[in-house]
Amino acid sequence: MADAANEPGQVPGAIGPRRSFLESLEVDTRLLGMIGAFALICLVFQIWTGGLLEGRFLTPRNVFNLTIQTVSVAIMATGMVFVIVTRHIDLSVGALLATCSAVMAMVQTQWVPDLLGLPLGHWAIAPLAILSGLVAGALIGAFNGWLIGYLLIPSFIVTLGGLFVWRNVAWLITDGQTIGPLDETFRTLGGIGGTLGEGASWAVGLALTAGALWALLSARRAKVAHGFPVKPLWAEAAVGLLTALGILGFVAILTAYEIPARVLERDAARAGTVLPEGFTAAYGLPLSVLLLIVVAVGMTVIARKTRLGRYIFATGGNPDAAELSGVDTRLLTVKVFALMGALCALSAVVASARLTNHTNDIGTLDELRVIAAAVIGGTALAGGFGTIYGAILGAVIMQSLQSGMAMVGVDAPLQNMVVGAVLVVAVAIDIAYRRPEVRREVLRFFGFVVAPCLALAFLVSPAFIALIIPAGLIVGLVFYRRGGA
């Protein structure tokens, strides 16, 4: 099988011998660029917080916290990819999250106990709450989509209006009060309150690895079966190995975060047992992260393997072509926004469970973080291009920047200024390599705007900003070179 596969040339359309190492791997170079930038951010903060080995940034504890902080925005960012790919925008996701969160909080603390008579703590409360949140989110999203698709109101306007409306619907539902404490089962989806422990985490990690390898293998098989050229076996193996290492390494870090002894003692005391001498336990994979993984896989499958996904990308690439090919682009808009709404509800579960309460300001400004994550992750606002993993990585990059800066004591206003600047600079680099005709202008922008800003930032908060961004730029430039071509 491998021999036949390694012989291009018999197939019409086969390409000749491949050239470079990266080309053989056939990995998305844009993805490599983002991973490189992310690695660099981690490295800089690690050194800064105490040195390569002593630093606090890459400790299991901080990685764990970073991960659970990212989930809510990352889940919505996957939906935002579809919205932006179809040439729309959704400014209402933070407000929608608040409404869904308010509905779910009211369902579990008041409506279900009062109307259905289920006692607080009943097992059915969490599922009912989540279901009602999902329905609310999907319906509101579908309504937005209908206004956009059928009444042809620009999505910017519909969702800008929606931002005002739904943020205040949430307020109205809860009278502006903080609602809580939320149901105990519900709270396990928030992060640290619900983790898989060591054994189950490794089981999930192995299952994911097996799944990823199977996907690689079956894609290769399908190509071989039709006699298409495939990449050399060693390249396939390298990609598989890196994927497996990534997944298992992540699980290893999370399972290395041990539950503090006093927490174990407290839990044991509550259960009326005594801890054995020298007993330790690890947090492992949080349920919220598992949820994000499921969402990521599901959304990737939709994007790549279903007609819905194909039509989303076709419509983004050329709406007229999609329409003429018989795609119902209006209904498609409704579907995309309904999906976005449902994902907002899932994010609302994670966000409110993490806070253990519904608060009136939950999800404020999330729309901007979500859009920024999708865009940093390579989603083109012009439509037609974007990946789910890119958006998630974008969310991770933003969260690491923010929490890294907080760890080293950068002032809050400066933190937000850096995140904002990184968004613009990332897109500038992207454009420089997509559109050669503006490359010179972008370089000028770096010379006359970005560089002086860096110098200024250096004066305000020494050592820091001058380190990360230029280094990130260099990595970005190197890798984006081929990615954008």
Add this chain to the structure above:
Amino acid sequence: MTVDRTGTPLVEMRNVSLSFGGVKAVDDVSVDLFPGEVVGLLGHNGAGKSTLIKILSGAYAADAGEIHVNGERARIENPRDARRYNIETIYQTLALADNLDAASNLFLGRELTTRLGFVDDARMEAETRAIMGRLNPNFRKFSDPVSALSGGQRQSVAIARAVYFDARILIMDEPTAALGPQETAMVAELIGELKKDGIGIFLISHDIHDVMDLCDRVSVMKNGKLVGTEDVGDVTDDDILGMIILGKKPERAAA
């Protein structure tokens, strides 16, 4: 190369009209098309030829008039209806999604799926390779987005799409407008092949030479009205120019 016009026409548009806000874009126009025939539609910009053809392809719905396919009344209200009658359109603007590869474009709206309902990219690519091997053997860029293709390559993807799905009636809107001489020759050759298979083609064009070379008959439109339909063999370039510019039917020497 004469076309047999004794049988039932493949398609007949009878007394079709369509107005946009008081402007009659198409005004009581009747045209027909027989198997293996190429009918050229000529006229200035805004003469109504594109609108007429969009009615046939389902992009617009006519205000009045009838369409008959193989002698039977056909209801065409959207592009899907048109496809059901095996009417395929190759648009002037090349209706391809630039960000997708050739196979995705070829099967857009009619994806092949696996038993589980997922799109079967491998099978679609295999089919695409097979048909492109027949139509355009030099085609290589199967995994690139079509934005990376030349005008002729894009045109061949569009034509492959029509041919693959058994088009009986093909509408070509300015098929050679964006092409160089060599690629134009390739399209001409392709049209010859399609004719042999008994496919009827409506060819919209600005270019009289195109029409004289490729078509069997020409229908000329002006200001939304049909000036007339003539056999290419019976008229000269000047006659057709007269029809286009002055809206005047050529005088018959002896009839």
